[in-house]
Amino acid sequence: MTISENEQQRVIDWALRENACTPEALLPVLHAIQDALQYIPELAFDALAHALNLSRADIFGVISFYSDFRLQPPGRHLLRLCRAEACQAMGGRSLEAEVRRRLQIEFHATTDDGHVTLEPVYCLGACACAPALTLDGSLHGRVDLARLSVLLDQLEIPR
Amino acid sequence: MTTATVYVPGDSGAIAVGAEEVARAIVGESDSRNIAINLVRNGSRGLYWLEPMIEVVREGRRYAYGPVKTDDIAGLFDADFLRGGDHPLALGWTEDIPYLREQERLTFRRVGVVDPRSLSDFIAHDGFTGLRRALALAPSAIVDEVITSGLRGRGGAAFPTGIKWRTVAETVSVQKYVVCNADEGDSGTFADRMLMEGDPFLLIEGLTIAGIAVGATRGIIYIRSEYPHAERMLQQAIMVASEAGYLGIDILCSGRSFMLEIRRGAGAYVCGEETALLESLEGRRGQVRFKPPLPAHKGLFGQPTVVNNVISLATVPVILQRGAAFYAEFGRGRSRGTQPFQLSGNVRRGGLIEKAFGLTLGELIFDWGGGTATGNAVRAAQVGGPLGAYLPTLHFDTPLDYEAFAARSAMIGHGGVVVFDSTVDMAEMARFAMEFCAVESCGKCTPCRIGSVRGRELIDRIIAGDDVVRNIETLRDLCDTMMEASLCALGGMAPLPVLSALEYFSADFARDDMPEAAQRD
Ligand SMILES: Cc1cc2nc3c(=O)[nH]c(=O)nc-3n(C[C@H](O)[C@H](O)[C@H](O)COP(=O)(O)O)c2cc1C
Numbered sequence A: 001m002t003i004s005e006n007e008q009q010r011v012i013d014w015a016l017r018e019n020a021c022t023p024e025a026l027l028p029v030l031h032a033i034q035d036a037l038q039y040i041p042e043l044a045f046d047a048l049a050h051a052l053n054l055s056r057a058d059i060f061g062v063i064s065f066y067s068d069f070r071l072q073p074p075g076r077h078l079l080r081l082c083r084a085e086a087c088q089a090m091g092g093r094s095l096e097a098e099v100r101r102r103l104q105i106e107f108h109a110t111t112d113d114g115h116v117t118l119e120p121v122y123c124l125g126a127c128a129c130a131p132a133l134t135l136d137g138s139l140h141g142r143v144d145l146a147r148l149s150v151l152l153d154q155l156e157i158p159r
Numbered sequence B: 001m002t003t004a005t006v007y008v009p010g011d012s013g014a015i016a017v018g019a020e021e022v023a024r025a026i027v028g029e030s031d032s033r034n035i036a037i038n039l040v041r042n043g044s045r046g047l048y049w050l051e052p053m054i055e056v057v058r059e060g061r062r063y064a065y066g067p068v069k070t071d072d073i074a075g076l077f078d079a080d081f082l083r084g085g086d087h088p089l090a091l092g093w094t095e096d097i098p099y100l101r102e103q104e105r106l107t108f109r110r111v112g113v114v115d116p117r118s119l120s121d122f123i124a125h126d127g128f129t130g131l132r133r134a135l136a137l138a139p140s141a142i143v144d145e146v147i148t149s150g151l152r153g154r155g156g157a158a159f160p161t162g163i164k165w166r167t168v169a170e171t172v173s174v175q176k177y178v179v180c181n182a183d184e185g186d187s188g189t190f191a192d193r194m195l196m197e198g199d200p201f202l203l204i205e206g207l208t209i210a211g212i213a214v215g216a217t218r219g220i221i222y223i224r225s226e227y228p229h230a231e232r233m234l235q236q237a238i239m240v241a242s243e244a245g246y247l248g249i250d251i252l253c254s255g256r257s258f259m260l261e262i263r264r265g266a267g268a269y270v271c272g273e274e275t276a277l278l279e280s281l282e283g284r285r286g287q288v289r290f291k292p293p294l295p296a297h298k299g300l301f302g303q304p305t306v307v308n309n310v311i312s313l314a315t316v317p318v319i320l321q322r323g324a325a326f327y328a329e330f331g332r333g334r335s336r337g338t339q340p341f342q343l344s345g346n347v348r349r350g351g352l353i354e355k356a357f358g359l360t361l362g363e364l365i366f367d368w369g370g371g372t373a374t375g376n377a378v379r380a381a382q383v384g385g386p387l388g389a390y391l392p393t394l395h396f397d398t399p400l401d402y403e404a405f406a407a408r409s410a411m412i413g414h415g416g417v418v419v420f421d422s423t424v425d426m427a428e429m430a431r432f433a434m435e436f437c438a439v440e441s442c443g444k445c446t447p448c449r450i451g452s453v454r455g456r457e458l459i460d461r462i463i464a465g466d467d468v469v470r471n472i473e474t475l476r477d478l479c480d481t482m483m484e485a486s487l488c489a490l491g492g493m494a495p496l497p498v499l500s501a502l503e504y505f506s507a508d509f510a511r512d513d514m515p516e517a518a519q520r521d
């Protein structure tokens, strides 16, 4: 899914309008852009630097520090698997292995067909219903291999 | 006939196991049967193994069923569950479920009970009575009350909340801030999330009291991005509270003002550390600041700032309402009051248990938790998040209080307890602790940034059976360096899980090439 530069620019302008033009608005602005576009496009750098009185290096430094922000569009689906201890105690590692096997990718990668992006997450607050993951933003708990298989099967039906 | 009320949790933990589908099925079924119902999306009672747990009102009391699946709905209607009819999923009176009955719910007394979207429900359950009392007191008297209660920070460091407030109150400045730390990064913890989703007005009340006590007119809730549902609940609650005059200018015509806003984190564990959090709020990379200055003197934008955890702040209203002496009666030693413990991992009955400090770890895991979910023997519990020690069953007699845990080189932290069964490989868990530290290090100091990577490599070698005795020795030295020389507790405490694993589960590190004598548990 490509987003035209016009559309990107429109989102960036809107994100800047919605927030005060001060350096501390950087995170809220980045969130607003990524909520709309799912990533931070190259176009944003100069616009944000100018509007928030920051350097491009400042902006890049912040984007690279926080694991939420992406510089590339993700796949059509986003799978975030909890790798933390409570989920491990309930079989999280075998889920991890199964996801890798099915999708043939590692964490922080997107399948070749651009279908699914896999990201690690360290606790989703659903520890008492472990293991947990989010798929396109929806939280799923008590995910055993069978449940995982159903979720992945649903994804493999092309839209 | 009066319209029956059905409670189906809107808590994201319950939604993760199907509460949304259950709610939809109940509405669908009642429509097709032409029965009018009043559906309330309450918070979770915290009995997660029973979620989705639904409740109805029978003889004026709440009656529970669970765990409910969509397939069960038709049968529940057939059994007339709306009036508490008999059904295999019936759990009886909610408050008589032993897991809940034996708790001491002060901070969580409303969670799961009320409709978290309803200000009138909050007020009907004593909401804002703490704030009203605070408004009638001099600010210094509020601070004294919190000091006397013995409340210590529930975010992890256990610093006395009232003392922190006094420092900010006594520091002169035109603009002070109260920052609520809702980053809840510790794995195995979910109390902040449950509270924000299940009783968001309570957090607003606590924050407002803090603002009045220290003379801060602005408050900010820094919430992790993994909690979108909690963020929405808070956003809505702030709007409603502002419209009703509980927030904003001239609160309840008292002449005091307090503005509250929400800021979202962006996936960095270290931003739960208070100074990294402040950096993040100022729009920068979340790197830890050197102390001094303390945030209480120079915090957000260089101004005096209270940084408190969600649970610390949400506990203040009950202290004001019932009095410091009432609160301080709970607890043990220097750990006063109650703590919402969060039990998870490989445990039969995972959930939230608010209890006075002092019960033992074993009571929590066996009496409440019922042992492991798999039915295997319990082998270890990690207490206090990813930087907390792994304890063997031998030490399950340790009372849950700050000092008793410190004496075991362990910590209670934010109150998370993660249980592992006999299949756990503790060398792998030690490796994970170092890996986590490497992933999440803010990079400001070398012992943490480089040490964690080196630590993971060393454990890899140990797991591979390579020069095990020497590598363990090097690993211990490395842990010492990290503990002594790290700037914050991420690098300073990541060695805790590693060293405790080495200490109590040494057999897991004994690979084939090890001399017999070293291969003991
Ligand atoms: C690496 C690290 C992560 C932390 N994460 C959190 C957190 O997620 N939530 C929290 O309340 N405190 C966290 N803390 C503790 C805070 O630095 C601080 O002590 C706390 O917010 C103070 O509030 P309290 O006194 O009410 O506990 C963390 C500390 C460190 C070193």
Ligand code: SF4
Residues within 6 Å of the ligand: B270, B288, B440, B441, B442, B443, B444, B445, B446, B448, B449, B486, B487, B488, B489, B490, B491, B492
């Ligand atoms: S110990 Fe780690 S997280 Fe803490 S300041 Fe040093 S590098 Fe940053």
Ligand code: FES
Residues within 6 Å of the ligand: A082, A083, A084, A085, A086, A087, A122, A123, A124, A125, A126, A127, A130, A131, A132, B187, B188, B189
């Ligand atoms: S540890 Fe996986 S959700 Fe908390």
